[in-house]
Amino acid sequence: MIVVMKPQASNEDVKHVVKLVNDFGLKENIIYGTDRTVIACIGDKRHVEKSAIENAGNVEKVVPILAPYKLASREVVKEKTAIRIGPEKFPLGGSKVGVIAGPCAVEDLDQVLKTAEKVKEAGCIGLRGGAFKPRTSPYSFQGMKYEGLEILAKAREKTGLAIVTEVVSLDNVDAVAQTADVLQVGARNMQHYPLLEALGKVNKPVLLKRGLCSRLDEFLLAAEYIINAGNKQVIMCERGIRTYEEYVRNTLPLASIPALNERTHLPIVVDPSHGTGHSYMVAPMCRAAVAAGADGLLVECHLDPEHALSDGAQSITPNALKEMVQSVTKIAETLGRSV
Known part of the structure; x- marks a missing residue:
């Protein structure tokens, strides 16, 4: 359930309700909105x-949450959440559509340094790149691992782009968190x-990819795990x-974008590279994703796709990236948003 406080509720009122919630053996999660505070129980x-909770001072109402995912639900947070990433605190969500490429x-x-320069020139806010690569085959390129993290850090230092890279196991959470802006x-x-x-x-943003055969409720419950643990x-x-x-x-089921927007306040990014596997499909799917309400795009871009060590077939060139960003910018502007 959620406890909705009145607009005039003080910090002491909130603390009192939190104590009541704890007395009943519940864990609180406080969400501070622009107009009022909500306490998810x-x-x-x-x-x-x-x-007992409804009668506490400056409580407006107590509302049951019907969705199995509580903290990720639009029932708890009505407004869309905007998350700022990287050293420049680029906004992702809200009125902004962010493009991350690499x-x-x-x-x-x-x-990586040359790609980062091209990505920034194209108008992107982040550089993606796998240092650790979980591959289907044990004989495929597994990534440069810790050396790869050092390279990504140098790219951020040179360009100011947010670094997005994958964490594949509990063993490398700390190392990736020290380098990446988005895990x-x-x-x-x-x-x-x-x-x-x-x-x-x-204490850093986490980009959660949908599982290969996962339903939307399973996807949202996975997000709930992260939020419930404190992030x-x-x-x-x-x-x-x-x-x-x-x-x-x-x-690539783009109908999931409005479906997710209806259910969650969290920003939604679309990866058309893995979603299609073909570079010629990437730009059209980027345009369609933004038109459907996506908050961002995650695109694979390579200087020489034919010689890429992994996923060259779905990687676009820097020139194609620049043209794609220009086209999605026009679509975003017609919807009252910007890139």
Whole structure:
């Protein structure tokens, strides 16, 4: 359930309600909005005296939460959440649409620095690049690991772009958190609950990718794990799901964008590179995603896709990236947003 405080409620009123909530054995999560404060109550509510909380000073109402995901729900936070990323605190969500681009994998220093310059020139807010690469085959390139993190840090120092890179296990959470501005959870790890809980203790945004065959409620409950552990800075990423189709790597269900916007206040990013697997499909899907209400795009861009160490077929060139950003900017502007 959630406790909605009146606009004039003081900090002491909020503290008193929190104490009541704790007395009933519930955990509180306080959300400070522009007009009023909301207290989300998490735990077993069977023995809660609803009237006792309703009668507390400056409580407007107590509302049950119907969604199984509580803290990620629009029932708790009505307004869309905007999350700021990177040293420049670029906003992602709200009126802004952010584009994050870069190679699938960090290959060497020269490649990353040159790509970062092109990504910034195109108008992007972040540089993506995998230092740790979980691959389907054990014989595929597994990434440069810790050396790759050092390279990404140098790219941020040179360009000011936010760094987005994947954390693949509990063992490298701390190392990735020291370098990355946004910690990415890959599709294979969406239901790695110990990892999600560990990321809930990190004070940095987490970009959570949808699992290969996951339903939206499972996707939202995975986000709930991170928020419930203490980290409210969660970005949802639609990257396509596995279906019977063979003309694409995954099926990119853009209908999930308005569906998620209806259910959650968290920003939504779309990855059309993994969602299609083909570079020629990336720009059209980017335009469609922004038109459908996406808050951001996560795109694979490589200087020489034909010689990429991973996912070259779905990587666009820097020139194609620049043209794509220009086209989605026009679409965003017609919707009253900006890139």
